[in-house]
Amino acid sequence: MSPTWSSLTVGDQLPERQFPIQRADLIKYAGASLDFNLIHWNERVALEVGLPNVVAHGMLTMAKAVQVVTEWTGDPGCIIEYGCRFTRPVVVPDNSAGALLFVTGSVTALNDDGTVQVTLTATCDGATVLGKAQVLVRLPRQ
Amino acid sequence: MNQDWIGRTVPASNTYVVGREKIREFAVAIGEVSPVCTDVDAARQAGYADVIAPPTFAIVMSMRALSTVIHDPDLGLDFARVVHGDQRFRHQRPIVAGDELRVDITIESIRSMAGNDILSARADITDASGQAVCSTWSTLVAREAAA
Numbered sequence: 001m002s003p004t005w006s007s008l009t010v011g012d013q014l015p016e017r018q019f020p021i022q023r024a025d026l027i028k029y030a031g032a033s034l035d036f037n038l039i040h041w042n043e044r045v046a047l048e049v050g051l052p053n054v055v056a057h058g059m060l061t062m063a064k065a066v067q068v069v070t071e072w073t074g075d076p077g078c079i080i081e082y083g084c085r086f087t088r089p090v091v092v093p094d095n096s097a098g099a100l101l102f103v104t105g106s107v108t109a110l111n112d113d114g115t116v117q118v119t120l121t122a123t124c125d126g127a128t129v130l131g132k133a134q135v136l137v138r139l140p141r142q
Numbered sequence: 143m144n145q146d147w148i149g150r151t152v153p154a155s156n157t158y159v160v161g162r163e164k165i166r167e168f169a170v171a172i173g174e175v176s177p178v179c180t181d182v183d184a185a186r187q188a189g190y191a192d193v194i195a196p197p198t199f200a201i202v203m204s205m206r207a208l209s210t211v212i213h214d215p216d217l218g219l220d221f222a223r224v225v226h227g228d229q230r231f232r233h234q235r236p237i238v239a240g241d242e243l244r245v246d247i248t249i250e251s252i253r254s255m256a257g258n259d260i261l262s263a264r265a266d267i268t269d270a271s272g273q274a275v276c277s278t279w280s281t282l283v284a285r286e287a288a289a
Contacts, residue, residue, distance in 0.1 A: 019173065032164075032171035033202055058226045063172035063198040070197070075188060076176050076236070079197040083230030083279070132228075 002074045005114055005139045014072045014105035014118065019064045021056050021090060022098035029060040043094065055089035061101060061129055062086075065122045068105045069135050080115060081136035084122075088129045099124055108134075114141055143218045143259050143284075147249045152211050154244040157270075158203040162239035165195050172196060192239035200231055204265035204278040207245040212261070212282065219261060220284050227260065227281035234274045242270045250279070257286030 026040045035057055038045040046054045062084055070076040092099045102123045109117035120133035162182070169179035174196045177184035185193045212219050237243070244267070251262045260283050267276040 025171075025173075028171040032168045033205075035205065059198060059201050059229065060172065062229060063174070063196060066197055067172075067174060070174065070176055074176065076174060076179060076196050077188070077190065077194050079231075079233065081230070081232045082197050083228065085228040086226050 005141050008107050010107055012107040014068050016104045017068050019101040021092055029057055053091045053093055056092050058086035061090050065103045065120050068103045069118055078138050080138055084133035085131035087131040088127055090124045090129050143252050147217050148252050151248045153246050158243045160239055160241040162193055165193050165239050168199050169196055195237035200276045200278050203245050207247050208263055211247050223284045224282050227283040230279040233276045243267050259284040
């Protein structure tokens with residue numbers, strides 16, 4: 001069942017999710033988004049600019065994190081607003097495991113206009129990778 | 143950076159036609175599993191005219207429009223040092239396959255902080271009938287050059 005505005009309470013937790021991110025995912029995202037910045041797929045260049053290794057596109061991390069919300073509501077079209085800061089890069093080593101993104105979400109406001117604010121946390125190896133990650137969702141009242 | 147650019151709007155030079163396969167490709171690349179992004183029948187059952195784009199898809203067209211601005215030598219942004227600082231989307235409605243969209247870029251602010259140049263830009267995305275579809279805000283940070 002999709003959540004409704006009236007069924008929610010501030011503090012409610014959304015189902016948490018883990019997202020593996022491998023090198024192949026970065027190549028796929030580069031192609032789909034047309035963001036071909038070398039630091040997202042070329043280890044030599046990533047090291048040259050001082051990164052520990054190839055890093056995921058911030059926008060890929062952002063796109064994955066909000067799936068905690070779109071899976072919860074069942075409809076990506078109910079996202080009205082979504083913003084975050086990119087606080088730390090997600091380093092993706094060249095091995096079979098890659099990186100593991102861990103995302104939680106909680107209801108932080110129920111607004112009178114029928115919208116719901118969800119705040120996300122996104123961590124990788126215990127370190128926060130997205131800051132002030134907030135989503136505004138429109139849900140059915142009942 | 144050239145402060146004269148603050149407040150300047152760069153109107154769209156062309157439109158972005160949203161393809162159904164492009165939406166599917168983007169949804170698969172990010173791992174979005176909702177059928178309304180990939181299955182036309184599911185999207186229509188949910189009340190949409192065609193498959194809808196995931197919430198961050200607008201970055202594809204807003205970055206394309208913004209990239210022409212940030213590579214303008216008169217702006218003076220050192221693109222080799224740029225990282226994405228923050229990002230926000232506000233949707234009036236979901237982007238739907240078949241939309242023909244225009245993207246107008248406005249430079250909202252240019253600041254300098256601790257040696258970094260910080261550029262904030264807004265992209266206003268409108269459909270063929272002139273209705274607002276989505277606005278995106280991007281902050282790009284050009285890190286201080288190594289000494």
